[in-house]
Amino acid sequence: MKKKSSLQVIEHVMFDFLIIGSGIAGASLALKLSALGKVALLCKESFFECNTRWAQGGIASVLSDEDNYALHIQDTLNAGVGLCHENVVQKVISSGPRSIQQLIALGVQFTQNTQCNQYDSEYHLTKEGGHSARRIIHSADMTGIALQNTLAQKVNENKNINLLEFHTAIDLIVTDKVAPDFSRNRALGAYVLNEKNKNIFAILAKATVLATGGHGKLYLYTTNPDVATGDGVAMAWRAGARVANLEFMQFHPTCLYDPKSKNFLISEALRGEGAILKTITGDRFMEDIHPLKELAPRDIVARAIDAQIKKSGAPYVYLDISHKEPSFVKNHFPGIYTKCLEIGLDITQEPIPVVPAAHYSCGGIVTDMRGRTGIKSLWALGEAACSGLHGANRLASNSLLEGVVFADFVFEDIASIIADLNLYKNPVVPKWELGTAAEPDEMVVISQLWDEIRRTMWNYVGIVRTEKRLARAAARIDQICQEIETYYWNIIPSRSLIEVRNLATVAQLTVKCARMRKESRGIHYSLDCPITDDKKYKKDTVVLS
Incomplete structure (x- = not known):
């Protein structure tokens, strides 16, 4: 017999902006948007538990006379093996120094240069794989901690930012689902689970932003924290957004x-x-x-x-x-x-x-240079997005760069249309419906599905792939997705259930992308198709919802 749930559904809350994810991308954007209105900054655990927190190396940017934009652009293009969007690469890299200065102004303590005879820079710059010059600004080997500590201080001091820790986004609210008579699909916010208070409610906002990070927990071995379960990609996909290049999961050596x-x-x-x-x-x-x-x-x-x-x-x-x-x-x-x-x-x-170990996804929600997703009032940035910067393989330390630079791009875009956002009339959004759902009898079902997904992805969709392995992965992941959907709608939502559902969705999309690319390029390596085929596959692998 299923246990009766103590979970409560409560009324909606309204904000000007909803940002899901508290890493460098989400937190930087929250600080900027706070000048325009009230911001809800959502994170599944504490503010600090995100991929940014675990970043060691630093941020790549042109910061010395020994380096220049052309070199950094070329290094990025070389790493991306023909799939980088060159206009995006140029804009991001040329914007890098300005964003670094913004972080310094916030108070981030980067390591000072004590070897000025080697290169002309106030800060110590290191060099990583694929780079032709020293250009990685860092805080010893704990750059992520330095960034999150500074951002946390600024977020907590800001009265226009409501930091909602231990809140899990369940699904995006879009007009296609709650008011399909609208002419174009538009994001209205998200349904959210408050783990501590055991309630579900809707956060409605004029602009919704996904900065949810990656999905390294899709694999058995990963450098990512437990929160990296692909929530943004899965929610955006279910809402009607496009995703691309999910076959390109970078494994940190x-x-x-x-x-x-x-x-x-x-x-x-x-x-x-x-x-x-x-x-x-x-x-x-x-x-x-x-x-x-x-x-x-x-x-x-x-x-x-x-x-x-x-x-x-x-x-x-x-x-x-x-x-x-x-x-x-x-x-x-x-x-x-x-x-x-x-x-x-x-x-x-x-x-x-x-x-x-699985480290960073070069694919994600398809966006343009402004972070727009194709769903009105919905933006994405950071690792959750596929902006065109990374192509088939990310150049080391370009990830934190992308997060902080795109925070500027998204802010500038939202600021430019804020008057239009203020004019939108929202339809009536229903409360979350629990229906006949009840507490699960045993949590072992969820842990078993989680383990199966991760082992299947590691064994069949790992560093080296074959057509046979991918076919096996597709068959098992499709079956798991069906099992989860049946289970999901009969069970009271919990963070673990929401995460395993999202993992399964992203696994299914990753396998689909990998099977579409009949070549080897960058991170995607196939024993059956070891040659890079520019005639057929020098393009993004886009999957339509």
Whole structure:
């Protein structure tokens, strides 16, 4: 017998702007939009639990006389293997220095340059894979923490921002669903679950923004936190938006291999400062793979590591920076040094065991340069969006750049049409209907589905793919989606149920995109189609809702 729910449905609340997601993209935009009205900033856990919080390396931007826009643009285009939208790349990169200065003005403490004889910059700049110059501004190896701490302070001080922590967006509210007689689909806000108070309500807003981050939890091994479940992509898809390029999931080459601890990213900046990849027998292997060796683009390094793991049978390879002076390592990488020391590993004396892990999605909700999604009054930015910046593979440290720069672009767009937004008349929005739904008898159903999705994606839609693996993934994921939809409408919504539903939707869309691309390009590598085919596939993989 199903348990009666204590969950309550309450009245709607109104804001000028609803932003779902509290990372660098969402929080930066909230601070800007607060000058125009009341902002609801929604996050599933605390403000700090987002992908930005875990970013180590930094933000790529042209900040010294040794660098220029043309070089950064070309590096980005090279990494994207023909799929970057060049106009977007040019605009984002040329806007980078202005956005960095805005962060500095907010109070972000970036590492100062104490080696002015090397390059002309006030701040220390490091170099990562695929970059032709030092251009990564950072805060030691804990840039994400520095960003979130500063943004949190500014958000909490701002009286026009209502920070709604431990609130999970269930679904977007769009006119196609609640008032289909409207001439064009328009976003009205979202239905939201308040986990602490156990109630569901609608947040209605003139403008709704998805800054929900990525979906690394789609895979068994990931550098992402538990909140990265693709909520924005899934909700936008169900609302009628287009998605694209979901086959391009970037696997970070170097995640700490330690069965006892949560997946921990080992920043690419280590390789930028001379760390060497070695087999478990101590042999360097990247010299024969790519001219840039350890600083080759991430997809190449990840595949090389994956090949070594499969060849040796060992579950990891080594990343060795122990040849550097201990003081250098401790000063440049205090976070990584401390974390490794906690598990008994002194990286100044011994190599780090590493394994590739799902890290960043280059695909997402299709947007233009203003962050518009195609659904009126709905914008998307950051990792949840497919803006055209990354193409088939993201250049290292361009992600935080995209988030903060697009916060400017979206703000400027909303500000330019604010008068029109104020004129919109909203239809009557119904309360969330619980119907006959009840509490589940056992949570094991949800955990079983979650585990199946992640293992299926890891085994069949991972670093190296085949047509047979993708077909198997499609069959099982489609079945899981059907099971979840049947289960979903009979069960009281909970965060775990909402997340597993979203994961399944994004898994289905990812497999669909991967099966459409009959070639290898960037992050998407197929053993059956190893050649890059510009004649047929030099285009985005767009899936229509």
